[in-house]
Amino acid sequence: MLDIQLLRNNIGAVADRLATRGFVLDRPMFHRLESERKRLQTRTQELQASRNSLSKQVGVLKGRGEDAGPVMAQVAALKDELDANEVRLGELLKTFDAFLAVLPNLPQENVPLGRSDADNVEVKRWGTQRSFDFPVKDHVDLGEGLAQLDFATAAKVAGTRFSLMKGQLARLHRVLAQFMLDTHTAAHGYTEVYSPYLVNAASLTGTGQLPKFEEDLFKILRPDAEPLYLIPTAEVPVTNIVRNEILNAEELPLKLVCHTPCFRSEAGSYGRDTRGMIRQHQFDKVELVQIVAPADSVAAHEELTGHAEQILEMLELPYRRVTLCSGDMGFSSAKTYDLEVWLPAQNAYREISSCSNFEAFQARRMQARHRNERNKVELVHTLNGSGLAVGRTLVAVMENFQNADGSIAIPDVLRAYFSGLERIGVG
RNA sequence: GGAGACGUGGCCGAGAGGUCGAAGGCACUCCCCUGCUAAGGGAGCAUGCGGGCAUAAACCUGCAUCAAGGGUUCGAAUCCCUUCGUCUCCGCCA
Numbered sequence: 001m002l003d004i005q006l007l008r009n010n011i012g013a014v015a016d017r018l019a020t021r022g023f024v025l026d027r028p029m030f031h032r033l034e035s036e037r038k039r040l041q042t043r044t045q046e047l048q049a050s051r052n053s054l055s056k057q058v059g060v061l062k063g064r065g066e067d068a069g070p071v072m073a074q075v076a077a078l079k080d081e082l083d084a085n086e087v088r089l090g091e092l093l094k095t096f097d098a099f100l101a102v103l104p105n106l107p108q109e110n111v112p113l114g115r116s117d118a119d120n121v122e123v124k125r126w127g128t129q130r131s132f133d134f135p136v137k138d139h140v141d142l143g144e145g146l147a148q149l150d151f152a153t154a155a156k157v158a159g160t161r162f163s164l165m166k167g168q169l170a171r172l173h174r175v176l177a178q179f180m181l182d183t184h185t186a187a188h189g190y191t192e193v194y195s196p197y198l199v200n201a202a203s204l205t206g207t208g209q210l211p212k213f214e215e216d217l218f219k220i221l222r223p224d225a226e227p228l229y230l231i232p233t234a235e236v237p238v239t240n241i242v243r244n245e246i247l248n249a250e251e252l253p254l255k256l257v258c259h260t261p262c263f264r265s266e267a268g269s270y271g272r273d274t275r276g277m278i279r280q281h282q283f284d285k286v287e288l289v290q291i292v293a294p295a296d297s298v299a300a301h302e303e304l305t306g307h308a309e310q311i312l313e314m315l316e317l318p319y320r321r322v323t324l325c326s327g328d329m330g331f332s333s334a335k336t337y338d339l340e341v342w343l344p345a346q347n348a349y350r351e352i353s354s355c356s357n358f359e360a361f362q363a364r365r366m367q368a369r370h371r372n373e374r375n376k377v378e379l380v381h382t383l384n385g386s387g388l389a390v391g392r393t394l395v396a397v398m399e400n401f402q403n404a405d406g407s408i409a410i411p412d413v414l415r416a417y418f419s420g421l422e423r424i425g426v427g
Numbered sequence: 428g429g430a431g432a433c434g435u436g437g438c439c440g441a442g443a444g445g446u447c448g449a450a451g452g453c454a455c456u457c458c459c460c461u462g463c464u465a466a467g468g469g470a471g472c473a474u475g476c477g478g479g480c481a482u483a484a485a486c487c488u489g490c491a492u493c494a495a496g497g498g499u500u501c502g503a504a505u506c507c508c509u510u511c512g513u514c515u516c517c518g519c520c521a
Contacts, residue, residue: 009482041477045490052490055502059445068501075501200511226511246437246474367475371437375456377474 001364002103008034017106020113020326025103033096040092044085051078101205102212105361107326108335114325120338121325126309127318129342134404138345139395140276143169145406146426149277160274161266161281163391168424172397172410173284175417177259177390180286180311184387188307190257190288195237197260198228203240206366208332208358215267218281230263234287235384242291243366246377252370253300254291257387259284277391278350284390290383293370294360297381301357305337308353308387314413317396318342320349334359339388341396352392355385 007014007030015025054075061068112121143149148169154162165173184190198220204210209217209232218230231237238258247254262285273279288307292300305321312319324336333356340349360379363369369377401409407425410418 004476038477041490045477048490051501056446058501063445072501079501248437369474371455375472 001100001361002106003360003364004100007100014106018104020107020111021104021329022115022327023104026099029099033092033099037089037092037096040085040089044082044089047078047082047085051075051082054078098211104331105329105334105358107329108357108359111329111335112323112325113327115327116325117328119325120322120328122320122322123337124321125318126313126320127316127342129318130344130400132344132402136344136399137402137406138276138343139398142398142402142406142408146408146424148424151276159281161279163277163280168421169394169398171418172408172414172424173390173394175414176393176397177284177286179314179414179417180387180390180393181257181259183311183314184257184286184288184307188255188310190255190307193234193238193241193256193258195231195234195258195260197231197237197263199231199236199240200226200228203236203243204229206240206243206368207236207362208365209236212331216265218263218265231260232264233262233285233384234258234260235289238287238289239291239362239368239382239384240366242363242368242380242382245368247291247368247370247380249293249371249373252291252293252380253296254289256289256291257286258289259286259390261285277395280391283392286387286390288355288385288387291368291380292383293372294378294381297357297359297383300381300383301335301337301355304383304385304387305339305355308339308355308385311388311393312339312341312352315393315397315411317393317400319352330354330356332356332358332361334361337385339386341392343396343399345399350392352396353386353388356383358382358384 002014011025011027011030015027018025054071057071058068058075061071112119114120137145140149140151143165144151146167146169148165148167150164150166151162154164157164181192185192201210204217217232220228220230222228237260238256241256242254261282263282264280266279266281269279277283288304290300290304309319309321319339319341322338322340324333324338329336336354336356338351339353339355341352342348343350359381362382363379368380368382370380372378397411398408401411403409403423405425407423409423410421415422
């Protein structure tokens with residue numbers, strides 16, 4: 001949610017910045033809603049003020065045993081107009097909220113302008129791409145060759161876009177998540193969180209998935225209760241920890257890390273990444289979340305991105321960091337870095353982490369606030385990033401650490417989790 | 428699943444149709460007093476959204492908010508309905 005004051009005072013600038021994202025702000029609509037709101041709200045409040053003071057008089061008169069009839073008649077005369085105004089104001093505010101709820105966040109000034117991922121800007125490249133003296137296989141061929149990755153059975157059990165792992169490969173998947181959690185808690189100062197995997201609509205509205213992106217979510221309807229949604233990312237339950245809270249200054253920054261499965265319907269991506277486990281309905285992710293004072297969020301964004309990069313570096317996976325251009329950023333983000341890992345079989349860098357600063361956009365929706373040094377209540381800034389997507393990390397390890405015989409070497413930092421096992425082979 | 432109780436500010440807690448945005452306490456901020464391990468006195472102190480107001484702060488003022496949403500009423504924290512949540516007892520259960 002954008003600051004309504006900013007829209008009132010500076011709509012031209014807001015429209016210009018939204019345009020860099022390819023979003024056309026309906027300014028005539030805004031002006032119509034706003035002037036109608038002002039008129040209706042002012043009038044309604046006037047009438048309410050009259051009703052309140054007259055009703056008070058009734059109480060005073062009755063308390064003294066005097067006749068309150070004439071005053072009650074005055075109030076009754078207001079009633080029709082007041083009721084009508086309240087109803088119309090309520091409807092208008094609903095329309096207004098719906099209008100505001102679908103406005104995306106404003107990009108930061110230094111976000112590169114562009115229309116699509118083709119305009120994203122590489123800002124950093126790390127590691128050397130390994131050269132193979134044998135034909136590289138992709139993770140599907142590797143995993144099926146080891147008889148430890150089985151998409152056919154996953155399809156039988158659930159459907160497409162699911163995967164089933166067994167044996168050491170399943171173990172590697174688990175160990176990767178644990179390694180990430182251990183690193184972020186021990187070395188980067190995050191507190192580990194275990195959270196619900198189903199959340200209510202209010203939480204999804206708070207982080208911006210609703211109302212606009214309902215078709216991306218798995219929804220569970222219940223006959224006698226509110227619907228629940230499978231989380232598309234741990235960002236939702238973890239960030240909503242601070243919804244409707246006022247935090248004290250000393251509680252910030254809040255640095256949380258959470259490993260969860262993530263569920264996405266992938267409604268808009270029918271033809272894309274159909275092979276392998278790059279794009280699944282269910283995947284695991286270790287998510288980093290920070291809740292910080294507004295002045296600290298730019299630095300926190302760099303820090304958090306660095307924490308995600310640290311995992312890639314410890315795993316010796318070549319990657320690059322990309323600043324998403326204005327047209328490619330997510331709805332709620334003010335600035336996003338994507339980390340892309342090198343996948344030799346695709347001969348390409350593929351997204352493995354997305355680290356965003358939402359500034360006050362989510363906090364305003366959630367009413368997540370803190371008391372600053374001057375004891376004033378203000379909105380916090382929220383950030384998150386994958387640290388990392390576990391399934392895609394598994395893919396990267398498999399493809400980058402493969403041997404000519406189809407076995408997979410275990411990265412050094414993971415050996416301690418593997419009782420000294422050095423490679424995953426057949427059997 | 429059955430029965431019952433409950434939900435009030437940052438926290439605890441009173442309030443049971445009328446001057447209640449809400450006593451009292453704790454915490455916090457400022458001032459005074461005292462100098463002695465912590466106490467006494469005074470003041471301030473909810474949030475959201477409007478209007479004055481014009482870019483802001485401050486200030487004044489209005490409206491709304493006592494879990495959420497509806498309803499009754501001239502008037503609702505208080506009465507009614509629905510939803511959400513918490514607790515207790517019984518049942519079932521990894």
